[in-house]
Each structure stands twice: as structure tokens, then as C-alpha cells.
Amino acid sequence: MSGQGAQQKKGSSAYRVDLDGLRGYAIALVVLFHVFVGRVSGGVDVFLLLSGYFFLGGQLRYALRPNPNLNPWWPLWRTMRRLVPALALVVVSVVLLVLALTPELMSDELARQVTASMLYYQNWELIAQNADYAAASQDTSPLQHLWSMSVQGQFYIFGILMGTLIAFVVSKLKADPKITRRVAIGVLAVITITSFAWSARFGFVGTGENYYSTFSRAWELSLGALLAFVPAERFLPQATAWFTALLGVAMITITGIVIPTSLAFPGPLTLLPLTGAALVVLSGNNNAVSTVLSSAPMTWLGKIAYSLYLWHWPLLIIVTSLGGYDTPPAWLGALVILVSLALAHITHMLVEDPLRQHRRRPLATDTPVADARSSLRTWPGMFRAIGGMVTVALFGVSLAVQPFWNNRVDSADKPLDPTTYPGAMALAGADVPQVEPKPDPNLIAGMFPVIGETGCMVFKPHEADYMPPEDCVYGDLEAETTIVMVGGSHIEPFVIPLEILGREHHFKVVSFVRQECPLVVGGPENPSNQDIVSDTCAEWGEHALARIVDLDPDMIVSTSTRPAGRAGDGVASADYVPAAYTDLWNHLAELDIPFVGLRDNPWMFTIDGNPMDPNLCIVAGYSEAECSMDASMAYAPEDPASFFLDGTNRQWEIDTADWYCIDGTCPPQIGNVYIYRDQNHISNAYAATLTPLLWEHLEPIFTELGLIDDTPAAESPEAPGEAPAIEDSAPADA
Structure with a gap:
């Protein structure tokens, strides 16, 4: 073998310091693109590949050594000591910074994300919250980036279990290590191919769920592990290694420039940065590029x-929100990077490095517990013990955030005194004393109507034939009169006034409410339906209508207008009546089922047409005037549904615009009660105050239909309008 070949083999088989530099370069790209470009760079994908290379490759190599320790606790403990201290520190710090500087960022969703981040299922929590990976803005979670840490942690557990199994097979069952090695490589290859195929099932652009999914991401880590098994003698030719390594770095660098959408990851286009990373790995560490990557700065x-990685994103989101920017300016981004670098260095020096396990992984004959006890007699050992206790405390604090927040929401979600908080009754002349409006605008987003709490809300993941349980009935459960409440989540809050009225006037309310799914007819084949709802929703409408017809209802109540855009995604525009709605009304007329439409409440937008949550606007310190919207941005001059629902065919329209907007302005609160739960759903508290106004319109309709029952209402054990907060339900879009 030539001297050059011997040198190459020796260098390439040693610890790959250059790959540490490549990892730093990948994270640098992540930070730069997050801060200055506003989209993903592919750096996280390289980071995941290198994690698979170092961690999973190391686990499997250890398992094939003589006399391995078969206790999976030790690699798990080693991993926890390396990852959890810094994570706990950053997560608790972020919560404290949010509460102190940007309380508008604190929410039910963020509280759940704190728990999910610490327990390493943040990626699945973001899927449940329908949180597409977005550029930094005032509306983005400061913990959103921790999805990748969760994917990494989940795969680490898999790697530990796989390594333990291989170690058992080799050391106890006396399997041939060479054959076992080949089997392990085969398993990794199957995982890589299967996961890649799964991630690529949407083509070049996938979905938010695909972006976060562990199953879609697994191939990136397993590919890294496969690279760890490539022997040095099979690396790329050393004569051109500088070129192949440079090409690899270039491919990684241009990824964020040529791939404009995060939803392309981790699909086929992800091969661009990962092929680049593989080229760097397979070029060895004896070339000019590896020398640069092995330099002190890298x-x-x-x-x-x-x-x-832990620090930069939350700092970026917090200062963006604090400054009120839609996107952070360049000078602020540069400041965030400098502060993030300083904090990262301090965290590494004082937390990561001192608390990680520096000794090699114990063999079966080692005594790690006794050695650890002995180390407590030394100053370094005592400091590590103290650091461990602090980490445990921070971990406990982080897990207490969600129950603490839920308790605050529960405490705030109580019936309001109508003399102090008249809400909509202020529109009818009720006195409005000078007090702080309620509920707490920082907590109101976690207060959901009773439909979701009782399992009667049908959410998007449900199948098209999934119907609400038969006990989803409110009001007077013994009444003969049946009112069916149907539609998307914008009709959901009206269960509160309808339940109160049902008790008072003896009718029961049956709910058929599905997230992002107004009731439509004709199924997916109806062209009108294709304009506003998904195929699943259109199919669900057919099943729901069949169930409704079987109930022989005395009346159906739903929303009758909406802004432009598909269900669940309104845009700033005057309201209108979709053709799918009129198709439904015509069908109901043929069935001789009375219908009452409620003009939709405003979807709140800024003057520039960007979605605005008026509650968060108030929490951020803006005035009510600044958190209001011109009514013309939500409403046409005349109610567009009144043309269709004029009493003919026993179909009526209730124009609700004056319930939400006063003198051409839609404010965040009326009568000391905040109107909205979020950007486009009304709050439980305000819905309860609408009860008299709703009955004012319904009473003549009930009279015309012969549905009035003046029998005195029985005493109810539950306070009118009380709707307990829902802890586990996701917010439902219209």
C-alpha cells in the first residue's frame, strides 16, 4: 500500500473532527436562513444525518464489541446527560422571558408545547396543532424549532434498543459478529428506503404533518448510520477528495436558496443537502475542505x-414580537445571532460540557455506580451532582407549566356577573360600569364551548362517516321540539345561548358540528362544494344529512355567510354566500325542513389584511382602537343571505352584524366582555350574553312554526352560560 493510501486510511478511520465542523456549519446555515431569509436551509436535515452517523453508528459499533454492557439504561443515561440539561435551561428561560416580555405569546398551545418539548414528542404536538413550519413572525411559537430534537430523541431510543438487542444476540446467543453486522446494515437500509418512500409519497411538496413526522424523518438518521459503516478503503478517491467534499458543502449551502418551501422536506428534494453531506463524509478527512472544517472556528x-440551535429561534421570535415586526429587520437579526452565540458558548461551557458523561460507555465488567459514588467526594463530582439537581428542578418546573396554565384558564372560565359584564346587552341599553373587561384576554383562547369538551366536536382527522355520539344533545333533553345545530366551528359557540333558551322554552339542541366543515349537499362531486370544503367534509355532509333527516327536526340552525377563502381559511373581504350554501338551502326546502341562518361573525384582520387576534393585540399593550377593525372589511353593506332567506320556504336569516360591530367599527370587546376567543371565533362569555338578542329573533320564528312552549322551565343545576374550559381539544377552525 502506498504511503498516501496508508495515511488516508489512518486519517479517515480516526474520529471525524471535520464532521463536527460540518455540524457547526449546518446549524450556522439554519440560523442565518431563519434570521435573514425566513425559510429553512436544509441544515437541520444535515444535522439529523450527522446525529445518525455519530449516535446510531456508535451504538451499533459498541454492540459488536466484546463483552458489551446489556443494560440499556447506561446509553440512555449518557444521552440524557448530554441533551436534557441545556434543553431544560432553555425551555424554562423561554417561558420566563415570554411571561415577562411578550405575554401575548403565552397560550394553551405553547403550554402544551413545553411539555411536549421536554418529553420529546414536540413534533407530534405540532402536527396535532396543525402548525406548519413558518418563518419567524409575531404569531410563531418560540418552541416550534424543537420538533427536530424530538425526532432525534425518539430515534435515539430506537438506536439504544436496537444496539442492546444486537449486543445480546452477539454476546449471549453467540451470533457471528460479521453476520450480525450485515443484518444490522440490512435493517438500516430497509428503514432508509421505506421511510424515504413514505416521505416522498406527496411528490416534491408535502404537508406539514409530513414535515414533522418521525416516520418521514427516520431515513435521514438511518442514512447517517449507514454511512458510519462504510469502511475507509471504500471512500471516494483521495486524488479528487477535495473536489467531492467541496461539491458536498456547495450542495448543502445552496439548498435553502433553490428550495423555496419547507414542505419540500423531507421529500425527494432533501437528497440535495443529504447527498452533499454524504459526499463530505465519504471524502474522508485528509483533504483541504476537511482541513477547513477541522479548524478551530468551525x-x-x-x-x-x-x-x-436551542437559543436562536426563541430569541428571534421573542424580539420580533416585542418589537411588533411582521419580520425581523436585518439589524435585529444580527443582534439575535450575536446574543445567541454568546448564550450558546456559555451554555456549552457551564452546562453541556460539565454535565455530560466524559468517560467511555461501561463494559459488562465495569462498576459505573460505585465509580459515580466515589466521584462525589471530589469537587468536580459535587458540582456535577449539584448541576444534576438543578436540571431535575428545571425539568420539574417545565412539566408544571401546562397544568399551571390549565388551572389559570379553569379559574378564569367562570360565569360573569351580568350587571358588571353585560356584554351584548350593552347594545340594548344595559349600563356598562368602568371595570377591566373579562375574561382575561391572555387566557381566553383556552376556553372552548361545551361541544368540544363533551366529545361532540368532529375534528378534521376523523373519517367521513364519523358522526357525533347520540348523546350530543343540549337544552331540554325531554322536549319534543328538536333543533339541529350544524356547520363548522363558527356555529359551535351558539350551543351556549341555544342551550339556555332550550331549557327556558323547552326544546332540545342536537349538534352536528365538524371542524372546517359547513354542511353541504351533493358530496365531493358537487362543483359548488369543491370551492370551499374538502372532499372528506363534502362526504361527511351526506352522512350527516341522512342522520338529520332521520331525526325529523323542527328546525336547522347554521351560519349563512363567510369571507372569501376555503373553510378554515378566511381572507379579509366582505362576507358573501357560497353556492354550496344555497344548494343546501334548496335541498332543505325540498325536504320541508325549516332553516335559520346566522350571519357569520367577523374574522379580524389588520388594516393591511393580515390576521389579527384582538386578544393578543390587547395583551401586547395596544389600545382597543388599535385592536379594532373597520366593519367594511368583514361585512357587505347588506346581509347577502337575506336575499335567499327571507321567510319563503320557512327559511329565515338573522343579521348579526350589529352584535359585533358598532358605528362601522368591530371592537375587541363590548359591554366589558371580550368578543373573540381567537382571530375568528367568538368567546363563550360573549356568546352567553347574546342569549336575549338571539331569542328576540327566534321567538317570532318559533311562533310561526308553532314551537312555543310556555311551560315554566325546571330548575337547572348548572349556571346558565357556564361552559367549562377544554384542556385537550385543539382549536377548531371554521
Whole structure:
């Protein structure tokens, strides 16, 4: 073998310091693109591949050594010591910074994300919250980036279990290590191919769920593990290694420039940065590019990469929200990077490095517990013990955030005194004392109507034939009169006034409410339906209508207008009546089922047409005037549904615009009661105050239909309008 070949083999088989530098470069790209470009760079994908290379490759190599320790606790403990201290520190710090500086960012969703981040299922929590990976803005979660740490942690557990199994097979069952190695490589290859095929099932652009899914991401880590098994003698030719490594770095660098959407990851286009990373790995560490990657600045960046990744995103989101920017200006982004680098260095020096396990992984003959006890007699050992206790405390604090927040929401979600908080009755002349409006605008987003709490809300993931349980009935459960409430989530809050009225006037309310799914007829084949609802929703409408017809209802109540855009996604525009709605009304007329339409409430937008949550606007310190909207942005001059629902065919329209907007302005609160739960759903508290106004319109309709029952109402054990907060239900879009 030539001297050059021997040198190459020796260098390439040693610890790959250059890959530490590549990891630092990948995270640097992540930070730069997050801050200055506003989209993903592919750096996280490279980071995941290198995690698979170092961690999973290391687990499997250890398992094939003589006399391995078969206790999976030790690699798990080693991993926890490396990852959890910095994560706990950053998560608790972020919560404190949010509460102190940007309380508008604190929400039910963020509280759940804190728990999910610490328990390493943040990616699945974001899927449940329908949180597409977005550029930094005032509306983005400061913990959104931790999805990748969760994917990494989940795969680490898999790697530990796989390594333990292989170690058992080799050491106890005396399997041939060479054959076992080949089997392990085969398993990794199957995982890589299967996961890649799954991630690519949508083509070049996928979905938010695909972006976060562990199953879609697994191939990136398993591919890295496969690279760890490539022997040095099979690396790319050393004569051109500088070129192949440089090409690899270039491919990684241009990824964020040529791939404009995050939803392309981790699909086929992800091969661009990961092929680049593979080229760097397979070029060895004996070339000019690896020399640069092994330099002190690059390896320093690699050492602090984990902490840098943890810190940069929440700082970016917090200062963006604090400054009221739609996107952070360049000077602010540069400041965030400098502060993030400083914090990452400090975190690495004082938290990561001191608390991680520096000794090698114990063999079966080692005594790690006794050695650890002995180390407590030394100053370094005592400091590590103290650091461990602090980490445990921070971990406990982080897990207490969600129950603490839920308790605050529960405490705030109480019936309001109508003399102090008249809400909509202020429109009818009720006195409005000078008090702070309620409920707490920082907590109101976690207060959901009773339909979701009782399992009667049908959510998007449900199948098209999934119907609400038969006990989803409100009001007077013994009444003969049946009112069916149907539609998307914008009709959902009206269960509160309808339940109160049902008790008083002896009718029961049956709910058929599905997220993002107004009731439509004709199924997916109806062209009118294709304009506003999904195929699943259109099919669900057919099943729901069949159930409704079987009930022989005395009346159906639903919303009758909406802004432009598909269900669940309104845009700033005057309201209108979709053709799918008129198709339904015509069908109901043929069935001789009375219908009452409620003009939709406003979807709140800024003057620039960007979605605005008026509650968060108030929490951020803006005035009520600044958190209001011109009524013309939500409403046409005349109610567009009144033309269709004029009493003919026993179909009526209730124009609700004056319930939400006064003198051409839609404010965040009326009568000391905040109107909205979020950007486009009304709150439980305000819905309860609408009860008299709703009955004012319904009473003549009930009279005309012969549905009035003046029998005195029985005493109810539950306070009118009380709707307990829902802890586990996701917010439902219209």
C-alpha cells in the first residue's frame, strides 16, 4: 500500500473532527436562513444525518464489541446527560422571558408545547396543532424549532434498543459478529428506503404533518448510520477528495436558496443537502475542505451547535414580537445571532460540557455506580451532582407549566356577573360600569364551548362517516321540539345561548358540528362544494344529512355567510354566500325542513389584511382602537343571505352584524366582555350574553312554526352560560 493510501486510511478511520465542523456549519446555515431569509436551509436535515452517523453508528459499533454492557439504561443515561440539561435551561428561560416580555405569546398551545418539548414528542404536538413550519413572525411559537430534537430523541431510543438487542444476540446467543453486522446494515437500509418512500409519497411538496413526522424523518438518521459503516478503503478517491467534499458543502449551502418551501422536506428534494453531506463524509478527512472544517472556528461552532440551535429561534421570535415586526429587520437579526452565540458558548461551557458523561460507555465488567459514588467526594463530582439537581428542578418546573396554565384558564372560565359584564346587552341599553373587561384576554383562547369538551366536536382527522355520539344533545333533553345545530366551528359557540333558551322554552339542541366543515349537499362531486370544503367534509355532509333527516327536526340552525377563502381559511373581504350554501338551502326546502341562518361573525384582520387576534393585540399593550377593525372589511353593506332567506320556504336569516360591530367599527370587546376567543371565533362569555338578542329573533320564528312552549322551565343545576374550559381539544377552525 502506498504511503498516501496508508495515511488516508489512518486519517479517515480516526474520529471525524471535520464532521463536527460540518455540524457547526449546518446549524450556522439554519440560523442565518431563519434570521435573514425566513425559510429553512436544509441544515437541520444535515444535522439529523450527522446525529445518525455519530449516535446510531456508535451504538451499533459498541454492540459488536466484546463483552458489551446489556443494560440499556447506561446509553440512555449518557444521552440524557448530554441533551436534557441545556434543553431544560432553555425551555424554562423561554417561558420566563415570554411571561415577562411578550405575554401575548403565552397560550394553551405553547403550554402544551413545553411539555411536549421536554418529553420529546414536540413534533407530534405540532402536527396535532396543525402548525406548519413558518418563518419567524409575531404569531410563531418560540418552541416550534424543537420538533427536530424530538425526532432525534425518539430515534435515539430506537438506536439504544436496537444496539442492546444486537449486543445480546452477539454476546449471549453467540451470533457471528460479521453476520450480525450485515443484518444490522440490512435493517438500516430497509428503514432508509421505506421511510424515504413514505416521505416522498406527496411528490416534491408535502404537508406539514409530513414535515414533522418521525416516520418521514427516520431515513435521514438511518442514512447517517449507514454511512458510519462504510469502511475507509471504500471512500471516494483521495486524488479528487477535495473536489467531492467541496461539491458536498456547495450542495448543502445552496439548498435553502433553490428550495423555496419547507414542505419540500423531507421529500425527494432533501437528497440535495443529504447527498452533499454524504459526499463530505465519504471524502474522508485528509483533504483541504476537511482541513477547513477541522479548524478551530468551525469546531467551536460544532461544539456549541446544539445550544446555538436551542437559543436562536426563541430569541428571534421573542424580539420580533416585542418589537411588533411582521419580520425581523436585518439589524435585529444580527443582534439575535450575536446574543445567541454568546448564550450558546456559555451554555456549552457551564452546562453541556460539565454535565455530560466524559468517560467511555461501561463494559459488562465495569462498576459505573460505585465509580459515580466515589466521584462525589471530589469537587468536580459535587458540582456535577449539584448541576444534576438543578436540571431535575428545571425539568420539574417545565412539566408544571401546562397544568399551571390549565388551572389559570379553569379559574378564569367562570360565569360573569351580568350587571358588571353585560356584554351584548350593552347594545340594548344595559349600563356598562368602568371595570377591566373579562375574561382575561391572555387566557381566553383556552376556553372552548361545551361541544368540544363533551366529545361532540368532529375534528378534521376523523373519517367521513364519523358522526357525533347520540348523546350530543343540549337544552331540554325531554322536549319534543328538536333543533339541529350544524356547520363548522363558527356555529359551535351558539350551543351556549341555544342551550339556555332550550331549557327556558323547552326544546332540545342536537349538534352536528365538524371542524372546517359547513354542511353541504351533493358530496365531493358537487362543483359548488369543491370551492370551499374538502372532499372528506363534502362526504361527511351526506352522512350527516341522512342522520338529520332521520331525526325529523323542527328546525336547522347554521351560519349563512363567510369571507372569501376555503373553510378554515378566511381572507379579509366582505362576507358573501357560497353556492354550496344555497344548494343546501334548496335541498332543505325540498325536504320541508325549516332553516335559520346566522350571519357569520367577523374574522379580524389588520388594516393591511393580515390576521389579527384582538386578544393578543390587547395583551401586547395596544389600545382597543388599535385592536379594532373597520366593519367594511368583514361585512357587505347588506346581509347577502337575506336575499335567499327571507321567510319563503320557512327559511329565515338573522343579521348579526350589529352584535359585533358598532358605528362601522368591530371592537375587541363590548359591554366589558371580550368578543373573540381567537382571530375568528367568538368567546363563550360573549356568546352567553347574546342569549336575549338571539331569542328576540327566534321567538317570532318559533311562533310561526308553532314551537312555543310556555311551560315554566325546571330548575337547572348548572349556571346558565357556564361552559367549562377544554384542556385537550385543539382549536377548531371554521
